[in-house]
Structure formats: C-alpha cells, structure tokens
Amino acid sequence: MSETQDIFLRAHTVVVSPKSGRKGKGKRRRRNFRRFLTEWPEYAVVFDCETRIDTGQDLTFGFYRVLRLDGDTYQLEEEGAFFDDDLPGRERAVLERYVDTADTEVKSFPPRFPLHPRSRFIKQVFYRYARKGALIVGFNLPFDLTRLARSTTPS
Secondary structure, eight states, X not given: OOOOOOXXXXXXXXOSSOOSOOOTHHHHHHHHHHHHHHOOOSEEEXXXXXXXXXXXXXXEEEEEEEEEEEXXXXXXXXXXXXXXXXXXXXXXXXXXXXXXXXXXXXXXXXXXXXXXXHHHHIIIIIHHHHTTTOEEEOTTHHHHHXXXXXXXXOO
C-alpha cells in the first residue's frame, strides 16, 4: 500500500540577467550582484549534519561533498562522512559498515568513501577548503556550523 506524503521545499531564485534602465542605488546593487555571479569560487564544500533528537541536538554524523569548478559546472572531487568524536562504538560501527559498502560517484580506483572523526574532518576537509575561499553550502548552515564547533554552551 502506498501512502501520499507532503514535501515542503525552500528555494531561492537568482536573477541572472537583471533588467537595465533603472537608475541610482538599485542599479549599483544589481551590478555588484551580477559581478558576484561571475566569480564563483574554485571549490565548494557541501555538507549536512545529523543530530540527536533531544534538546541538546548533539552531532551524531554527517555527509559531505567537495566539488571543483570546471567551466560553469561544479564537478565532484571527494565525498565522505564524518562523526562526532565521542560517538559510542556501537553507533560508529554502523557508520563503518555503511561506508565499507557505500557507492561513491567519485571516479577513482579503488573507490574511496572516507569516514572521519569530526576533529579530523574539520582540519583535513573543512578548513583546508575554507582557507582556499571555498563556497560553504548547507541546508541549514548556521545550525550545521554549530554542530561542528569544538565547544558550545546550552542556550
């Protein structure tokens, strides 16, 4: 038996060819925006975090992709997973089994789907590309960034 479910999406549209003819401040703003659209960073890091469902919402694991600009399209260079440094062994074993069998879209031999502790992901992937000026992409980026932080205090 199939069941119908609602799907809710958020979207942001971008004007690629702004209309000309407007004067003043608005025109300058559009021109700067158009300049931004033509200067995409060489790399993009796309990631998402999964958390506990309690009020603390501590990181459990996440997935990431590193993409490199090739012409006008980003091409996948690396993808993998990361987990909280303090993740219990039983839960970590589930992730290890997953990455051992995960299919990757990265063209390499042998196929690689690395699994990093959060601290290593931050140093070897996140900071590495952020220092290169990479575009950092997340579905709920402010929340996901706080899950990667070394220490936080409850609010």
